[in-house]
Amino acid sequence: MAGWLFCCWTPLWIVLFLLSNVSADPSSSSKYTLHQTRANFEDAMQRCSPGVLTTIATQQEVDDILKLIIDSVPLQENFTFWVGLKKAKNQCVVLSQPLKGFRWTENSSEESQVSRWAQQPAETCTGVLCAALMGKFDGSTVSWGLIPVTCKSSYHFICKLKNRPTDVCQHPSIPETRFLTLDSDNSSLVQVECWSTVRLNLLCSGRPAMWRTLDGLPVNFSTACLKCSNGFQKDAFGSCVDVDECANPDGSPCRRSCVNTEGSYRCVCSDADGEQHDEDSPPCQDQVTVEDSGALSGILIPVLIAVAALVVLVVVVAVTVKCCLMRRSKKRAIKAAEKMAMKSKQEKDSFQTANEKTAT
Structure with missing residues (x-):
């Protein structure tokens, strides 16, 4: 009886064991995505979040990656x-x-069942290096190999996302949302536009995966689209931050000095001891009176000087004109006297001539 049970149950346990091994295969639960935009290594890692840049540590992974490349890369074209x-x-x-x-950046492992390098890295213990998959698809086969490159280079990239519940964010449900737009290149990035005109960028990242702002903080969906209090505004990370009213490009809201405060601002003046007072306080008003008087004096003195100079100029002009007129009158009088004297002489000469003719 025991032998019969052993013979019946042994094949079943073997089948269950094999199924468990198949389901535990890392590549069996992986999804690969090929991104045609270019990015450096760090940016590519971030765009893959909550997944990772792919590993090619097993033959199964290599086969899956090459199939993806064959379906995506044009014939006779080199790829990296x-x-x-x-x-x-x-x-x-x-x-x-x-x-x-x-x-591998996924788990810091140095293990790999597959090793194919198109270019050997130089022996060094300094500097940071990254590896890229380079090759060519000729229509029937794919030739490929790894190359060492600087991490600042810009290449396309392949992401791997595990199909586990903790790796996927649920569709965000945010009150007062007008639009939710999925980034065309990064499925983990969502752009949120609220009815309140607030705009946010949310990234699905972390372990467990959850929607976060770009600075890594978890999002509070209940307040994400709410307006900030007066004196505050949303920043790029969705947080309410203070508005610096004193730095308004249209001009300061104060007649004197402006001091920014949390959610507001103060208009102040400083006395001789450096102590600050509100702009409408008596010390500031006294300073305004003194300054206004000084400003008035500063304006009045130049005006008086200008008026005095104008008066002097008018007097000089009047005197000059009068002198010219007197000189002209004098010349006319002299000319008239000369004409009269000449006329008298002519008359006298005529009289003498007439007398001489009579005597003759």
């Missing part, structure tokens, strides 16, 4: 994609190891 392989600054290149001293 970021994968999640990196050497830190304090790590050394070891040419005898499959990954040459590089590690």
Whole structure:
């Protein structure tokens, strides 16, 4: 009886064991996405969040990645994609190891069943290096290999997302939302436009995955679209931050000095001891009176000087004109006297001539 039970149950346990191994295969629960936009290594890692830059540590992963490339890359075209392989600054290149001293960014592992390098990295223990998948698809086969490159290079990239509940964010439900727009290149990024004109960028990231602002803080859906209190405004991370009214490009709201405060501002003046007073307080009013008097004096004195100069100018002009007129009158009188004298002489000469003719 026991032997019969053993013979019946043994195959069943073997089948269950194999099924458990299949379901535990990391690649079996992975989803790969190929991004055609270019980015440096760090940006590519962030755009893959909450997933990771793909690993190619098993033959199954290699087959899945190459199939994705065949379906996406045009014929006879070279390709280069970021994968999640990196050497830190304090790590050394070891040419005898499959990954040459590089590690997978997903789990910091140096293990790999597949090792194919199109270009060997230079032996070094300084500097940061990243690895990219380079190759070409000729229509029937894909030739490929890893190359060491600087992490600041710009390539397309391949992401891997585990199909686990903790890796996927639920569709965000935010009150007072007008539009929710999914980023066309990064499915983990959502742009939120609220009826209150507030705009937010939310990123699905972290473990467990949840919607966060760009600075990594979890989003409070109940307040995300609410307006801030007076004197505050939303920043790019969705947080209410103080508005600096004193830095208004249209001009200061104060006649004197402006001091920004949390949610508001103060208009102040400073006395001789450096102590600040509200702009409408008596010390500030006294300073305004004194300053206004000084300003009036500063305006009045130049005006008086200008008036005095004008009067002097008028007098000078009048005197000059009078002198000219007197000189002209004198000349006319002299000319008239000369004409009269000449006329008298002519008459006298005529009289004498007449007398001489009579005597003759």
